[in-house]
Amino acid sequence: xxxxxxxxxxxxxxxxxxxxxxxxxxxxxxxxxxxxxxxxxxxxxxxxxxxxxxxxxxxxxxxxxxxxxxxxxxxxxxxxxxxxxxxxxxxxxxxxxxxxxxxxxxxxxxxxxxxxxxxxxxxxxxxxxxxxxxxxxxxxxxxxxxxxxxxxxxxxxxxxxxxxxxxxxxxxxxxxxxxxxxxxxxxxxxxxxxxxxxxxxxxxxxxxxxxxxxxxxxxxxxxxxxxxxxxxxxxxxxxxxxxxxxxxxxxxxxxxxxxxx
Amino acid sequence: xxxxxxxxxxxxxxxxxxxxxxxxxxxxxxxxxxxxxxxxxxxxxxxxxxxxxxxxxxxxxxxxxxxxxxxxxxxxxxxxxxxxxxxxxxxxxxxxxxxxxxxxxxxxxxxxxxxxxxxxxxxxxxxxxxxxxxxxxxxxxxxxxxxxxxxxxxxxxxxxxxxxxxxxxxxxxxxxxxxxxxxxxxxxxxxxxxxxxxxxxxxxxxxxxxxxxxxxxxxxxxxxxxxxxxxxxxxxxxxxxxxxxxxxxxxxxxxxxxxxxxxxxxxxxxxxxxxxxxxxxxxxxxxxxxxxxxxxxxxxxxxxxxxxxxxxxxxxxxxxxxxxxxxxxxxxxxxxxxxxxxxxxxxxxxxxxxxxxxxxxxxxxxxxxxxxxxxx
Numbered sequence: 001x002x003x004x005x006x007x008x009x010x011x012x013x014x015x016x017x018x019x020x021x022x023x024x025x026x027x028x029x030x031x032x033x034x035x036x037x038x039x040x041x042x043x044x045x046x047x048x049x050x051x052x053x054x055x056x057x058x059x060x061x062x063x064x065x066x067x068x069x070x071x072x073x074x075x076x077x078x079x080x081x082x083x084x085x086x087x088x089x090x091x092x093x094x095x096x097x098x099x100x101x102x103x104x105x106x107x108x109x110x111x112x113x114x115x116x117x118x119x120x121x122x123x124x125x126x127x128x129x130x131x132x133x134x135x136x137x138x139x140x141x142x143x144x145x146x147x148x149x150x151x152x153x154x155x156x157x158x159x160x161x162x163x164x165x166x167x168x169x170x171x172x173x174x175x176x177x178x179x180x181x182x183x184x185x186x187x188x189x190x191x192x193x194x195x196x197x198x199x200x201x202x203x204x205x206x207x208x209x210x211x212x213x214x215x216x217x218x219x220x221x222x223x224x225x226x227x228x229x230x231x232x233x234x235x236x237x238x239x240x241x242x243x244x245x246x247x248x249x250x251x252x253x254x255x256x257x258x259x260x261x
Numbered sequence: 262x263x264x265x266x267x268x269x270x271x272x273x274x275x276x277x278x279x280x281x282x283x284x285x286x287x288x289x290x291x292x293x294x295x296x297x298x299x300x301x302x303x304x305x306x307x308x309x310x311x312x313x314x315x316x317x318x319x320x321x322x323x324x325x326x327x328x329x330x331x332x333x334x335x336x337x338x339x340x341x342x343x344x345x346x347x348x349x350x351x352x353x354x355x356x357x358x359x360x361x362x363x364x365x366x367x368x369x370x371x372x373x374x375x376x377x378x379x380x381x382x383x384x385x386x387x388x389x390x391x392x393x394x395x396x397x398x399x400x401x402x403x404x405x406x407x408x409x410x411x412x413x414x415x416x417x418x419x420x421x422x423x424x425x426x427x428x429x430x431x432x433x434x435x436x437x438x439x440x441x442x443x444x445x446x447x448x449x450x451x452x453x454x455x456x457x458x459x460x461x462x463x464x465x466x467x468x469x470x471x472x473x474x475x476x477x478x479x480x481x482x483x484x485x486x487x488x489x490x491x492x493x494x495x496x497x498x499x500x501x502x503x504x505x506x507x508x509x510x511x512x513x514x515x516x517x518x519x520x521x522x523x524x525x526x527x528x529x530x531x532x533x534x535x536x537x538x539x540x541x542x543x544x545x546x547x548x549x550x551x552x553x554x555x556x557x558x559x560x561x562x563x564x565x566x567x568x569x570x571x572x573x574x575x576x577x578x579x580x581x582x583x584x585x586x587x588x589x590x591x592x593x594x595x596x597x598x599x600x601x602x603x604x605x606x607x608x609x610x611x612x613x614x615x616x617x618x619x620x621x622x623x624x625x626x627x628x629x630x631x632x633x634x635x636x637x
Contacts, residue, residue, distance in 0.1 A: 021590065028334050028589035035336040043338065 076127045077146040079120055080173060081163035082139040083108070087205035088116040089243030092131035092140050100124035101131060106160050117160035122148055136241035143171035180242050184257035187235045187246055193254035196229030200246035200255060208239035209246060267398065267569075271311060272304040279303070309390070316389040319573075320533045321351045326577060327533075327584050334588035361522035369519060370427035377424025378520065378527040384416045385534035392541050393468045395551045395568030406467045407459070407546075411452065414497070414538060417531075418444035421506070425516035436515030439595060440506035443496055446602035447503075451493035453610030457486040457617035458546045461632060471550030477629035478554075480547040482620055486613035487547045489606055491582070494539040496602065499532065500583060502590040503598060540579040541572075548575050 042048070083106060093101040100121040109115030118131070118140060132141050143166060150156060158166075191214075201209040211231040233246070237260070247255045283294035293299070325340065325348055332339025340347030365374055391406045391413075403409075418441045425437025459465060461483065462473040480487045496503040507515025517528045544550060551568035553561060561567065593601070625631040 024589040024591075025585065028585060031336060032330075032334050032585070032588075035333050039333060039336050039338050041337045043341070 075144045075146070076129045076142045077144050078122070078142070078148060078158070078166050079118075079132065079163055080141050080143050080167035080169075080171065081117060081160055082167050083115075083117055083160055083164050085137045085139040086115070086117050086160075087137055087139075087241065087243070089136060089205045089241060089245055090116070090248075091134040091136060091243050092118045094244075094248075095130040095134040097128060097130060098124045098126050104160065118163070119157065119159050120163065121157045123153055123156040136243050141167075141173040143169075143173050145169075145171055180257075183259045185242065186237060186258055186260040187240065187242075187244075188256055188258035188261075189233060190254040190256065191232060193252045194228070194232055195226075195252055196231040197251060198229070198231070199249045199251060200233050203245050203249045205243060205245060206239045206241055208236040209233045210236070267311060267394075268304070268308050271307040272300070275304040275307055276300050312389055313386065316386060316534065316537070317530070320530060320537055321355065322348075323533050323537055323577075323580060324351045324529075326580065327587075330581055330584040331588055334585070355526060358526040359523055363522040363524055366429060366519055368429040370429065373423045373427025374519075375524070377420050377427060378517075378524045378531070381417060381420040381424070382527040382531040382534070384413050384420065385531040385538070388413050388534075388538050391467075392538070392545070393471070393550070394541075394572050395566070396468075398468065403466060403468075405465045407455065407465045407470065410467070410538070410542070411455065414535070415444070415448055417497075417535065421516050424520070428516070428519040430519050432512045432514075432518045433516050436506045436508075436512050436518070439512075440499065440516055442595075443499070443503065443505060443598060443602075446599055447493040447496035447606065450489050450602065450606035450610040451497060453607065454486040454490040454493065454613055455546065457483050457610075457613040460614065460617040461620055463632075467545050467550075471545060471552060473632050474549040475552060475555075475633060476631060477626075478547060478549040481629055482626055483547065483613060483617060485609055485616060487543075489610045489613060490546065491543060493602075493606060494543065495583065495586060496598070498536050498539050498583070500536065501587040502593050504592060505595055505598060508592060536580060536583065537576070540576045540583070543579045544572060544575040548579070550575075 088103065088109075090103055093103050100123075101118045102121070103116040104119045105114045106117045107115075127142070129142055135141075140163075145166065148156070196211065196214075198211055201207075201211050210233070212234050214230050214232045216230045217225065233255070235246075244257070247257065279294050279300055283291035285291070286294065328350075329339040329346070340350035343350040343353050365371065388410050391403065391410050393406070421440045421444075422437040425433040425440070428434075458470060458479055461479060462470040464470060464473070499506050505515075506512075507517065509515070512518070517525060520528060551572040553571055562571070620626065
């Protein structure tokens with residue numbers, strides 16, 4: 001309701017002026033009596049939300065408790081990174097709206113393909129969870145740990161090793177994962193544009209792209225064949241994690257997301 | 262009723278110390294030390310010092326009490342880290358304000374800028390000198406203590422207006438104008454409500470008024486006067502819902518916008534001193550002061566300083582009522598405030614005076630009994 005209707009709706013007929021004083025005072029007294037022994041405040045450094053005592057108090061209106069894990073099941077705290085399963089696909093850094101993820105080299109990759117894992121600057125992180133949603137291997141997840149206070153800014157930057165330590169603490173993790181929409185689920189090729197440069201196959205984190213020979217067309221008399229390597233990428237769909245690295249490295253923009261054929 | 266009062270204790274203390282000193286020194290100096298005038302003067306100083314410290318301590322504890330109570334009204338805890346349950350938080354705040362720089366705006370008037378808050382807090386403290394806290398508080402008869410207390414109490418708008426005007430800030434000036442209008446409007450029903458009490462008790466002496474309540478407390482038959490008095494006192498103390506002069510949503514901080522550091526602390530202190538005086542006046546005029554009803558076993562009133570204890574309990578309960586009002590009600594508009602003040606409060610106060618006159622005419626009321634001076 002807006003305008004004059006709202007004005008009249010607040011003044012009910014038969015409201016005695018005393019009620020305007022008595023009703024809020026009764027409300028305040030009820031609240032006082034309710035919180036006299038124990039206000040809702042959880043006295044944080046001394047008490048914690050993960051304390052089972054507060055499990056019953058943190059409840060939604062339907063009476064169903066939402067605090068079933070240590071804090072919440074879907075709480076978005078510090079990230080946990082499983083370096084072993086990380087495929088260096090860069091999707092976390094790509095999806096980060098705060099640009100707080102940087103891919104840094106970690107030991108373990110071969111010299112030609114250095115292994116890169118996310119390093120997160122919690123000074124910038126907004127805990128949106130896009131990175132863990134985007135992670136195709138489920139190796140970057142968010143835990144329920146929320147205490148990050150530190151005296152130095154440099155300590156806010158968590159290296160992959162530090163994120164691995166968080167992972168090894170086996171904290172409850174946020175399991176939400178987003179699927180790619182079905183109409184852009186596969187990497188498709190626009191053949192006339194491809195120059196067979198091998199960039200996609202070289203950078204694919206799961207090595208699921210193979211360059212296959214394509215027949216060289218017969219040149220008509222006087223016509224020039226395009227200058228290219230006569231190979232085309234073929235994506236092994238069962239190994240592909242839909243990270244999109246191939247699409248982003250393609251120099252001719254001939255790879256694109258599309259519906260599975 | 263214990264015979265030891267605060268003045269007699271301080272007198273005995275000074276007397277004993279000076280006599281011991283005089284006997285140790287001997288000679289004419291020792292005789293001079295045992296002079297009764299000197300003893301009385303020093304005893305008065307000690308009495309005044311104890312009173313000053315006690316009133317300031319009580320004021321600071323009152324702020325703590327309000328913060329804790331407001332916290333419970335809002336489902337939170339209030340101050341709780343400094344000292345036991347946050348009891349020392351306000352001392353820490355006061356220390357912080359004490360250490361702060363006092364900044365005077367360049368265009369502000371120096372004399373008024375410093376005189377206003379100082380006079381405000383001094384006049385607020387002075388009232389405690391005339392308020393009896395327990396029996397035998399005032400050694401001699403002070404026949405007009407109530408009038409004196411209310412007179413000093415009503416100095417406030419003058420000093421508020423001086424400090425607001427000399428701040429040279431439009432918000433301060435608006436706050437000062439509002440404060441003056443509000444305090445003058447509510448001064449009338451406040452005094453009329455007091456007249457009802459005075460008519461029944463037959464005295465302006467607060468001690469006498471308390472003794473006249475030995476058969477029944479005045480809040481019962483004079484409930485209209487109590488309501489008017491409490492409402493007018495809320496406006497005089499500039500507490501929510503009548504805190505228009507410092508309505509922070511519209512006027513930044515009202516008349517103390519330009520004040521910081523210790524001068525702000527003066528305003529804060531004076532506000533709560535006045536709140537304490539308001540609560541004490543309610544207790545003295547309507548709730549029987551330091552006395553308890555006769556059906557209470559005498560063990561509750563016979564131990565030393567029992568009068569002061571019960572007085573403080575009552576005062577804090579009354580102040581709790583003010584906090585309850587603050588937690589419940591929204592701020593009123595200026596026109597609503599003045600309309601209620603002139604159109605509702607004054608007729609109600611006149612009605613209460615009429616009721617008091619009726620009470621004096623019938624002398625004894627069936628349920629409550631009689632006031633001593635009317636034949637009780």
